Amino acid sequence: MSSFIANLILATVRMASPLIFLALAELYEERAGLVNIGIEGIAAIGSLVGFMISLISGRPGLGVLAGAGVGILVNMIYAYATISLCAEQIVYGMAINIFAPALAAFIYRVYFGSGSELVQANLMITLKQALGIQSDNFFVNLFLDQTPMVYIAFLLVIFTGIFFTKTRAGLNYKAVGEYPKAAATLGINVIGTKYLACVICGALAGMGGAYLTTCYSRTYVDGNIAGRGFIALAAVIFGRWSAPGVLIACLFFGFCDALQIRLQLVNSSLPYQFFQMIPYLATIIVLAAMGIRKAGPKSAGQPYRKEER
Amino acid sequence: MRRKSVVAYALCGAMVMSMVPAFSAAAADTKKVAMISDTSISDGGWGMATYNAMVDAAKECGWDTMYSDSIAQSAYYDTIVSYCDLGVDMIYAPGNQYSDAVLQAADEYPDIAFALLNGAEDTPAKAKNGNVSSLLPDATEIGYIAGALAGLMSNSGKIAFIGGMELDTTLKKYNGYKDAAAYVAEQEGKTVETLDPVYSGDFSASDKGIEFAKAMMDQGADVFFGDASAVDSGARQAIDDANKAAGAINVFDIAQPSDLLGQNECIIGSQVTDNAGLLKLSMQAVEDGSFGGETLYGTLENGVLSAGKLNTDVVPEDVQKKYEDYIAQIKDGTFMGGEASTEAATEAE
Numbered sequence: 001m002s003s004f005i006a007n008l009i010l011a012t013v014r015m016a017s018p019l020i021f022l023a024l025a026e027l028y029e030e031r032a033g034l035v036n037i038g039i040e041g042i043a044a045i046g047s048l049v050g051f052m053i054s055l056i057s058g059r060p061g062l063g064v065l066a067g068a069g070v071g072i073l074v075n076m077i078y079a080y081a082t083i084s085l086c087a088e089q090i091v092y093g094m095a096i097n098i099f100a101p102a103l104a105a106f107i108y109r110v111y112f113g114s115g116s117e118l119v120q121a122n123l124m125i126t127l128k129q130a131l132g133i134q135s136d137n138f139f140v141n142l143f144l145d146q147t148p149m150v151y152i153a154f155l156l157v158i159f160t161g162i163f164f165t166k167t168r169a170g171l172n173y174k175a176v177g178e179y180p181k182a183a184a185t186l187g188i189n190v191i192g193t194k195y196l197a198c199v200i201c202g203a204l205a206g207m208g209g210a211y212l213t214t215c216y217s218r219t220y221v222d223g224n225i226a227g228r229g230f231i232a233l234a235a236v237i238f239g240r241w242s243a244p245g246v247l248i249a250c251l252f253f254g255f256c257d258a259l260q261i262r263l264q265l266v267n268s269s270l271p272y273q274f275f276q277m278i279p280y281l282a283t284i285i286v287l288a289a290m291g292i293r294k295a296g297p298k299s300a301g302q303p304y305r306k307e308e309r
Numbered sequence: 310m311r312r313k314s315v316v317a318y319a320l321c322g323a324m325v326m327s328m329v330p331a332f333s334a335a336a337a338d339t340k341k342v343a344m345i346s347d348t349s350i351s352d353g354g355w356g357m358a359t360y361n362a363m364v365d366a367a368k369e370c371g372w373d374t375m376y377s378d379s380i381a382q383s384a385y386y387d388t389i390v391s392y393c394d395l396g397v398d399m400i401y402a403p404g405n406q407y408s409d410a411v412l413q414a415a416d417e418y419p420d421i422a423f424a425l426l427n428g429a430e431d432t433p434a435k436a437k438n439g440n441v442s443s444l445l446p447d448a449t450e451i452g453y454i455a456g457a458l459a460g461l462m463s464n465s466g467k468i469a470f471i472g473g474m475e476l477d478t479t480l481k482k483y484n485g486y487k488d489a490a491a492y493v494a495e496q497e498g499k500t501v502e503t504l505d506p507v508y509s510g511d512f513s514a515s516d517k518g519i520e521f522a523k524a525m526m527d528q529g530a531d532v533f534f535g536d537a538s539a540v541d542s543g544a545r546q547a548i549d550d551a552n553k554a555a556g557a558i559n560v561f562d563i564a565q566p567s568d569l570l571g572q573n574e575c576i577i578g579s580q581v582t583d584n585a586g587l588l589k590l591s592m593q594a595v596e597d598g599s600f601g602g603e604t605l606y607g608t609l610e611n612g613v614l615s616a617g618k619l620n621t622d623v624v625p626e627d628v629q630k631k632y633e634d635y636i637a638q639i640k641d642g643t644f645m646g647g648e649a650s651t652e653a654a655t656e657a658e
Contacts, residue, residue, distance in 0.1 A: 007527050011520055105379065108351075118353025118542060118572060216516055218546050221349050221539040222379035223513040261507070261520045265528060268505035272475065276510045 004266075006138045008258055013142065013150065016254025018043075018216070020153040021208030022232035023239070023246045024160060025201040030236060031164065032197030033177040033299040035089050038078055038096025040229025042202055043209030046071045048104040050210025051121055051220040052111060060124035060214035064149065064207055067214075071206020072199050074100050079198035083191060086303035097229070105222050120218040124149065147215040149207070154247075156204075161243035173197075177297030180304045190304055205229070234283045240295045249286075256282045340595065342367055342399040342588075343392035344376040345385065345407065348512035352539035355512070358567035359403035359426060362584035369585075370592040372398075379513065385410035393418040399595055400424070401588065405476045408432055415441045422600045424591045426584060427478045430604050439602040442594070444587040446566070446607035446614055448478040450639060452485020452534075454580040454609070454616050455563045457635040457644075459486065459532040460493030461628045462561055462577060463501045469530035470503060471521050471544055473512040473537035480506075482536050490532075492645045493635060504530055509540045518543025526551055526560060533575075534563045545573040558623050568617035577624050578632075579617030586613055609640040 022039050029036045046067035054063030078096055081087040112119060128144040163170040175183040176193040184190045208228070213220050231253050238252070239245025256279040263275045342363060350360035356378060367374045375397065377388050385407055389400050393414060402411050403426040412435055415423045419438035428443035435441075459468045468490055472479045487503035494501035504525055509517040518540035522533065526548070533548060535541035545562050552558045552575055562575045566582040587605050594600035607613025616636050619629055638644040 003527055007524065011523065015516075015520070112351065118351060118357065120546075212516065217519060217543055219353065219515055219539065219542050221352055221513045221515055221542075223511075224515065226511070226514050226516075258520065261517065262524050264507040265504065265524055272508045273510075276508075 004262065008262060010141055011258035012251060012255040015257045016250045017150045017153050018208045018211045019228055019232055019235060019250040019253055020157065020247065021204050021211060022228055023235040023250050024156055025204035025208065026232050026236045027160065027241065027243065027246055028204065029197050029201040030241060030297055030300050031174055031177045032194050033180060033297055033302065033304065034082060034194060034197060035301040036078060036201055037090060037093035037233060039205045039232050040225055041097040041100030042071045042074050042205035043225045043229050044101040045074055045104045046206030046209030047213050047224055048108055048220055051213035054214045055119065055121040058122060060122060063214045064210045067206040067210025068203040069206065072202035075198050075202030079195055082303065083194045086305055089301055101222065108220065118219060121213065123218055124215045149211050149215045157243050157247045164243065177299055180299050194304065231283065234287055238286050238290055241297065253279055339371065339373050341373045341375065341397040342401050343397045344401040344403065345380060345388050346376065346378040346403060347380055347382065347406065348378065348538040350376065350378045353542040353572060355538040355566060359584055361567065362588055363401055365585040366588040366592055369589055372592060386413055389414040393421050398422060399592065402426065405429065405478050406474060411441060412436055422591065422595045424588060429477060433602045433604060442591055442601060443604040444591065445604050446582045448481035449485040450609055450614055451565065451580050451582065452482040453489040453639050453644060454614065454636065455534040455565065456486040456489025457493045458563055458578050458632055459534060460490035460501050461497065461632055462624065463532045465529045465531040466499065466501050467529040468501055468503050468532040469525040470506045471518060471533065471535040471537050471540060472506050472508045473540055474510065475508055479536045486534050504528060509537055512538035512540060515539045515543030519547040522547035531559060532561045532563065545575055548575040549573050561623065570618045570620060577620045581615045581617045582607060583613045
């Protein structure tokens with residue numbers, strides 16, 4: 001295998017991993033009938049809190065847990081507004097996208113002051129490092145030179161796939177997103193399920209954000225989520241609201257991003273902006289192609305009013 | 310339902326209020342300068358250096374400072390205008406990318422001074438009210454300072470450059486870097502090729518810096534220079550990791566625009582720009598009423614540009630000496646057989 005292809009595959013996995021967390025977060029939310037476009041914002045606050053806790057404690061794993069915790073907290077604003085108050089989901093998702101990154105920037109300034117030193121935290125070590133393996137073999141790097149978060153991301157995909165298709169609890173969960181009133185008549189706690197979805201979504205989105213500052217980059221910079229929350233939304237649609245589909249979509253978007261970086265290096269005759277368009281162009285093309293058939297949960301985006309006929 | 314609506318409005322209100330930037334009124338008689346930046350001031354690179362420059366210059370001149378960092382391109386103009394409405398005396402915009410927003414605001418606020426760091430030479434002439442100055446560190450010379458060190462230190466014969474956006478100043482830095490490295494390598498009896506420049510598209514994506522650096526190291530690059538703020542920090546992280554895996558510092562980074570020696574193990578030297586000096590001149594011009602319409606150049610000759618400290622653990626003693634000689638040549642205009650072209654020299658002609 002050529003070094004170009006090998007490094008492209010390794011970069012694809014690196015760049016797809018945070019997307020998997022964010023896309024699964026959206027998948028759990030949408031499967032319960034909630035469209036949350038605030039994933040970007042939740043990831044932003046998760047990224048900062050993950051970074052700070054990792055820096056303070058010296059334990060990136062604790063940073064990831066803190067990222068998950070703050071993600072749940074912030075998403076409870078969305079949950080209360082959209083589930084209990086039946087507010088417009090898109091509007092509140094957008095509000096989260098504006099509020100959470102601003103809150104992150106505010107916390108950063110309060111904690112670190114207006115000093116301008118570059119603050120760097122330790123990253124989570126990879127399995128290869130933990131085992132002390134020195135090999136530079138491609139398969140060793142692909143399967144072992146990954147942080148525990150990458151394995152968790154892929155295991156979550158498997159778990160989610162099984163949960164939604166093979167378990168009674170998963171089918172009940174999906175029923176809430178399809179026909180909530182029918183689900184309620186069968187004794188399923190619709191409101192409780194929707195709140196549970198928001199807890200799962202907040203945790204996963206916070207972990208996705210924290211991944212960036214505990215497993216990928218040693219620094220926190222405002223805007224480091226860089227549109228991944230929106231790519232995750234596209235990945236859920238591309239993946240036809242299924243866990244395996246979401247995984248393929250995330251790997252595809254990660255591949256496009258990794259490819260554009262390498263194409264800039266091998267082809268200087270085209271303007272670099274052309275290569276930077278590739279992930280977004282691919283998103284548009286794929287969504288246009290996949291959007292023909294409606295496959296999403298039937299009640300997605302619609303408020304659930306228990307007393308309404 | 311009404312109670313629930315009130316709670317919903319309160320939540321919305323709280324979110325909106327969190328977005329309102331805090332502003333503390335300064336004493337009316339103290340002059341104020343406000344900086345806008347599309348990158349964080351704690352990015353370990355450009356944002357940090359330009360912010361520190363403002364703070365240092367303001368401290369010397371007795372001015373108050375304000376700043377907004379990590380702002381989006383769509384918010385350049387609105388942020389500038391907000392500060393103008395707050396009554397600042399000077400807007401400090403550290404980057405060529407702010408030129409259009411600065412010129413638009415300068416037309417609308419004739420009494421406010423606009424200092425555009427890295428602005429183009431002809432930008433001040435475009436301001437109808439003559440209230441814009443370009444502070445222009447010589448980008449080609451900056452490239453020479455980094456390129457000379459890269460040419461001396463490269464063992465693989467391949468060096469790399471990472472840009473944030475394809476700005477005029479970035480291209481000049483790249484060309485200066487490439488030409489100087491090739492020239493110095495030739496003098497040393499070797500060949501050094503600069504890989505084509507790559508651009509992250511913004512200045513915040515440290516993860517892109519990691520990926521760019523990995524990809525360029527795969528292509529054999531062993532010296533890096535960049536003009537991409539936090540993206541450069543990401544690149545340094547990847548270089549440090551590669552050096553750690555190799556058990557030795559084989560891949561190097563040259564920092565800018567302040568002396569960052571010690572921030573990362575891979576940094577062997579820095580190109581230093583005394584932006585505070587240029588800004589201080591602008592502040593003094595505001596105070597004596599002579600501000601506007603000029604381009605203030607920063608060169609090695611006038612002391613605004615310099616080469617930072619070298620990592621003496623990594624850069625051999627003979628290379629340190631040779632580098633000093635090349636810097637002296639750049640300074641006295643004899644570098645590259647006197648054919649080196651710098652902006653200040655071109656302007657003088």
